[in-house]
Amino acid sequence: MNEAQTILEDSISRLFADSVDRELLARMEHEPWDAGLWEACVELGLPQVMVSESRDGMGGSWVEGFIVARACGRYAVPLPVVEQMLAGHLADHAGLAVPEGVAGLLPEIIPGSAIAGSTVSMTQRRVPWGRRADWFLGLGADGELLIIGKDGSRCEAETNLAREPRDQVVLQASPILARGASGLPAEAVRWLGALLRSAQIAGAAAACLEMSVKYTSDREQFGRKLSQFQAIQHHLAEIAGQMAAVDTMALEACVALDQRGLAATGRDARFELAAAKCRASEAVEPLTRLSHQVHGAIGFTYEYDLQFLTRRLWSWRAEFGAHGEWGEYLGSIAQREGGDGIWAYMTA
Amino acid sequence: MTLPKEYGGHGRSALERYVVVEETLAAGAPVGYHWVADRQSGLMVARLGTEAQKKSIIPAITSGEACFAIGMSEPNSGSDLASVKSKAEKVADGWLLNGTKIWTSNAHNATHMIALFRTDFSPDAKHKGLSQFLIDMKTVRGITPRPIRDLTGRGHFNEVSFVDVLLPPDALLGREGDGWNQVTAELAYERSGPERYLSCFLLLSELIKVLDGKASPSALAKIGAELAWAATLRNMSLSVAGMLNEGKDPSLQASVVKDLGCHFEQRLPGLAQELVAMEPTLSDSGIDYQQVLGNLMLLAPSFSLRGGTLEILRGIIARGLGVR
Numbered sequence: 148m149n150e151a152q153t154i155l156e157d158s159i160s161r162l163f164a165d166s167v168d169r170e171l172l173a174r175m176e177h178e179p180w181d182a183g184l185w186e187a188c189v190e191l192g193l194p195q196v197m198v199s200e201s202r203d204g205m206g207g208s209w210v211e212g213f214i215v216a217r218a219c220g221r222y223a224v225p226l227p228v229v230e231q232m233l234a235g236h237l238a239d240h241a242g243l244a245v246p247e248g249v250a251g252l253l254p255e256i257i258p259g260s261a262i263a264g265s266t267v268s269m270t271q272r273r274v275p276w277g278r279r280a281d282w283f284l285g286l287g288a289d290g291e292l293l294i295i296g297k298d299g300s301r302c303e304a305e306t307n308l309a310r311e312p313r314d315q316v317v318l319q320a321s322p323i324l325a326r327g328a329s330g331l332p333a334e335a336v337r338w339l340g341a342l343l344r345s346a347q348i349a350g351a352a353a354a355c356l357e358m359s360v361k362y363t364s365d366r367e368q369f370g371r372k373l374s375q376f377q378a379i380q381h382h383l384a385e386i387a388g389q390m391a392a393v394d395t396m397a398l399e400a401c402v403a404l405d406q407r408g409l410a411a412t413g414r415d416a417r418f419e420l421a422a423a424k425c426r427a428s429e430a431v432e433p434l435t436r437l438s439h440q441v442h443g444a445i446g447f448t449y450e451y452d453l454q455f456l457t458r459r460l461w462s463w464r465a466e467f468g469a470h471g472e473w474g475e476y477l478g479s480i481a482q483r484e485g486g487d488g489i490w491a492y493m494t495a
Numbered sequence: 496m497t498l499p500k501e502y503g504g505h506g507r508s509a510l511e512r513y514v515v516v517e518e519t520l521a522a523g524a525p526v527g528y529h530w531v532a533d534r535q536s537g538l539m540v541a542r543l544g545t546e547a548q549k550k551s552i553i554p555a556i557t558s559g560e561a562c563f564a565i566g567m568s569e570p571n572s573g574s575d576l577a578s579v580k581s582k583a584e585k586v587a588d589g590w591l592l593n594g595t596k597i598w599t600s601n602a603h604n605a606t607h608m609i610a611l612f613r614t615d616f617s618p619d620a621k622h623k624g625l626s627q628f629l630i631d632m633k634t635v636r637g638i639t640p641r642p643i644r645d646l647t648g649r650g651h652f653n654e655v656s657f658v659d660v661l662l663p664p665d666a667l668l669g670r671e672g673d674g675w676n677q678v679t680a681e682l683a684y685e686r687s688g689p690e691r692y693l694s695c696f697l698l699l700s701e702l703i704k705v706l707d708g709k710a711s712p713s714a715l716a717k718i719g720a721e722l723a724w725a726a727t728l729r730n731m732s733l734s735v736a737g738m739l740n741e742g743k744d745p746s747l748q749a750s751v752v753k754d755l756g757c758h759f760e761q762r763l764p765g766l767a768q769e770l771v772a773m774e775p776t777l778s779d780s781g782i783d784y785q786q787v788l789g790n791l792m793l794l795a796p797s798f799s800l801r802g803g804t805l806e807i808l809r810g811i812i813a814r815g816l817g818v819r
């Protein structure tokens with residue numbers, strides 16, 4: 148990380164460490180919005196991190212995006228910061244100005260049949276914070292980026308396991324406010340969403356490790372600190388290893404994305420993106436199992452912070468595709484490249 | 496089911512109970528209220544209780560009115576259960592209880608509790624200074640359960656405080672000072688049941704349903720491997736039930752089954768997600784499969800904690816192997 152990136156990480160961490168606490172997280176499960184915290188994120192420029200400077204953004208790369216997303220995971224930030232950041236980046240990528248207000252990132256491809264003239268009609272499932280969106284953004288089948296107004300839309304509130312909003316949004320002749328070729332494949336929201344979730348998983352994993360080390364160093368049983376038992380040391384070691392592996396692959400995928408882009412043809416960054424989400428999703432199982440294990444019953448309570456992380460980890464594992472889907476993609480590449488070609492492909 | 500006929504039980508064998516329990520769990524039947532009483536507390540009373548205790552309690556269990564809580568863990572005594580500090584002092588008109596139990600499942604609904612208290616306070620009395628008490632939660636004064644919300648958001652377990660609780664002399668269960676041996680036997684009942692792997696079987700069957708005959712060969716191989724696990728665990732649980740039936744002590748075998756069983760249970764949600772691209776949900780959205788998955792994922796951490804943690808079970812296994 149260069150100096151500017153370290154400063155970025157420090158300032159985000161400071162904001163979240165000061166403002167995201169148990170009380171806020173618990174409250175947000177029932178009224179999932181906090182205007183003060185959202186304002187603070189906007190003020191810090193987080194939604195604009197990957198918007199070019201000519202459009203008043205920070206002009207950051209995906210490594211900066213990784214830093215933001217990992218911090219959001221680390222502190223279980225209960226707001227759509229990463230979704231807003233991705234929406235801004237995509238709009239910018241298509242040469243469009245980013246509208247004011249909260250973005251509703253549409254996870255599914257908008258088929259041509261849903262577009263009539265300058266309106267869109269379709270149902271999108273599991274839209275993060277769909278209920279709060281001031282506008283929507285999605286990709287059409289040919290990679291055309293659409294910014295869609297709220298008129299004519301309605302929303303059914305649903306949640307993930309951490310009670311983060313994952314709403315069903317029904318667009319009915321909702322107006323297209325702006326459109327433009329994104330130069331990305333139609334599935335880009337899924338690919339890039341998966342990358343952001345990988346970075347969030349890396350952050351939450353780091354927090355799980357930190358809490359586990361601290362707790363087992365404080366708690367005593369049989370007259371000794373838990374951390375002095377070999378069995379517990381092995382668990383901590385396994386948590387640390389999983390965390391490091393997730394972190395490494397997610398960051399590597401960001402670097403690859405900056406270098407190779409996402410083109411849907413040729414040797415772009417898809418291999419690294421798929422590997423990052425596959426690794427991250429698979430790691431959720433040992434990470435959550437072992438963190439809970441070393442905490443004993445206290446970690447299973449609502450009153451203790453671990454569950455704000457683990458319930459997110461369980462949800463994020465599946466969002467934008469779990470390890471099965473991405474593993475299958477990687478497997479199909481291996482099959483195509485063959486035993487002789489896969490090493491060269493991977494290291495290209 | 497296995498409780499003696501003369502007190503209103505069915506006098507069935509442990510194996511017969513096993514069959515019924517297996518079917519109720521596989522069908523996902525609601526069994527929470529009488530579960531603990533049927534699995535362990537009733538057996539403890541039948542085995543150790545006085546004639547008067549059996550007469551008053553067992554009929555209430557068999558009629559499904561009695562709900563039992565297990566008062567073992569304390570804030571500073573989890574895995575190291577023998578270090579419990581809650582005290583029961585012998586006084587003129589019975590026993591005077593003071594202390595705090597924690598993680599006590601269902602204590603806020605329970606009519607009864609079998610609880611472990613220290614009755615000998617001399618410094619070298621660790622395991623020998625413990626006794627079990629049979630407590631009528633509804634008539635005795637000074638017991639306050641405070642529900643603790645678990646990560647599912649529900650208040651399922653409790654902190655239970657005992658402040659100058661006066662119990663009649665006959666509230667002692669079994670022998671004074673024999674609490675540790677009694678509790679160990681009780682835990683064998685708790686650890687041996689088919690709930691270890693059956694609470695997750697529902698997910699496996701829902702998974703097979705959603706795959707709807709369209710699974711790839713490799714997916715089929717993975718599901719097949721888990722089915723093989725389920726069959727193995729079933730046979731192992733059955734043999735533990737057989738040992739109980741013959742009056743043998745299955746503590747070691749039960750620990751092995753519970754250890755393997757909880758790995759199976761904790762692994763399945765991950766496999767399900769690997770094979771089916773559907774998110775886990777709460778009850779506000781999703782189809783049955785998604786809700787079963789969501790519910791199970793939230794409960795999964797507790798499988799390797801309650802009734803003795805994985806590490807403690809491994810310690811028991813290691814001791815059984817003669818290495819410690």
Ligand SMILES: Cc1cc2nc3c(=O)[nH]c(=O)nc-3n(C[C@H](O)[C@H](O)[C@H](O)COP(=O)(O)OP(=O)(O)OC[C@H]3O[C@@H](n4cnc5c(N)ncnc54)[C@H](O)[C@@H]3O)c2cc1C
Nearest residue numbers: 376440441443444565567568573574598600797802804806
């Ligand atoms: C859902 C749920 C329901 C429960 N219901 C009940 C109930 O009804 N009644 C009741 O009495 N209790 C109940 N419990 C409590 C349960 O029995 C305890 O959680 C368990 O015994 C562990 O104790 P602890 O939570 O204090 O963890 P700790 O003992 O503090 O252990 C924390 C971690 O350290 C490890 N550890 C401790 N000692 C050692 C060692 N010597 N070597 C290696 N590792 C070690 C543990 O294995 C664990 O991983 C329940 C727990 C849960 C989660």
